[in-house]
């Protein structure tokens with residue numbers, strides 16, 4: 001693979017990194033390597049240890065995050081692998097409104113005694129992080145959080161974790177490296193659900209970890225790679241190839257989807273059926289100032305709205321659109337939304353009427369027209 005430096009723009013790296021060296025008859029794209037085993041005596045040896053399609057994906061993601069990437073079977077496989085580095089009886093600090101699957105893992109690990117404590121904090125409250133992280137082994141930050149869209153003060157949170165001697169991991173799924181690069185702010189590891197924006201087409205489940213170019217990052221990379229081999233939570237080569245193909249258009253997709261989201265958030269604020277809009281791009285959002293400082297000129301493609309009329313009205317909204325697809329997950333080219341508390345496992349402090357919206361790359365006026373028709377049709381809500 002050619003060497004790329006941080007002198008290239010991120011949008012160039014999405015296109016140019018992770019390709020075979022150019023030459024006559026060399027395919028421009030790395031092939032899907034379907035191999036459970038390789039001829040003995042080389043670097044690869046076995047399909048659970050290495051795969052050239054992983055390496056191409058890892059080269060691109062590593063270049064974008066300014067670190068070294070490892071592909072995993074899913075975002076949660078990546079989370080589980082990094083949490084597994086915590087010693088038996090160790091302590092983890094995490095956002096109380098982190099992705100529910102992450103919280104589910106931490107809950108199981110404390111119940112079983114594998115962890116002595118998982119301290120859950122308001123990740124926007126840096127003082128709370130400072131207090132909680134004393135004696136902890138790992139600080140897991142998610143910013144913006146899923147689905148409450150709280151914004152951590154990333155530099156302060158990362159410093160607090162390091163001051164306490166903890167490994168600091170940042171889930172960068174919502175922002176993507178196009179908008180936020182936590183390793184440049186001092187984090188040790190970045191985690192991704194590549195299922196979301198990185199792959200970007202709602203056809204792949206995959207995850208990744210990216211370690212910093214530091215002595216600690218290199219040590220973590222070796223440990224995480226070893227865990228991946230031993231536990232076997234590896235990505236399929238075809239999924240990885242699809243995710244790599246998705247990465248090629250990440251810059252364009254994130255730019256367009258974020259612009260659509262910013263416009264829709266502005267319009268939603270003015271709609272009488274909407275009680276509250278959570279979007280860091282709105283000037284009066286609690287996370288706006290921080291996001292403006294630590295994100296690159298856009299605020300991502302996820303909005304959360306609270307719908308007047310409670311869970312019933314929110315459910316009705318998600319069932320009456322034509323373009324917006326009622327579905328879980330996020331980060332695809334198509335706009336999707338769901339009421340988060342329809343999941344019994346969602347955190348009870350997430351309001352019953354909160355609808356998480358993942359804005360796609362369609363025409364913004366078409367998206368708005370579809371939405372406003374459904375909002376105006378809610379019973380008793382006519383303007």
Ligand SMILES: Cc1ncc(COP(=O)(O)O)c(C=O)c1O
Nearest residue numbers: 074075076099146173193195206
């Ligand atoms: C922020 C965040 N982290 C991690 C995950 C888990 O990723 P996956 O579903 O790929 O296992 C998700 C999934 O929704 C997520 O939103």
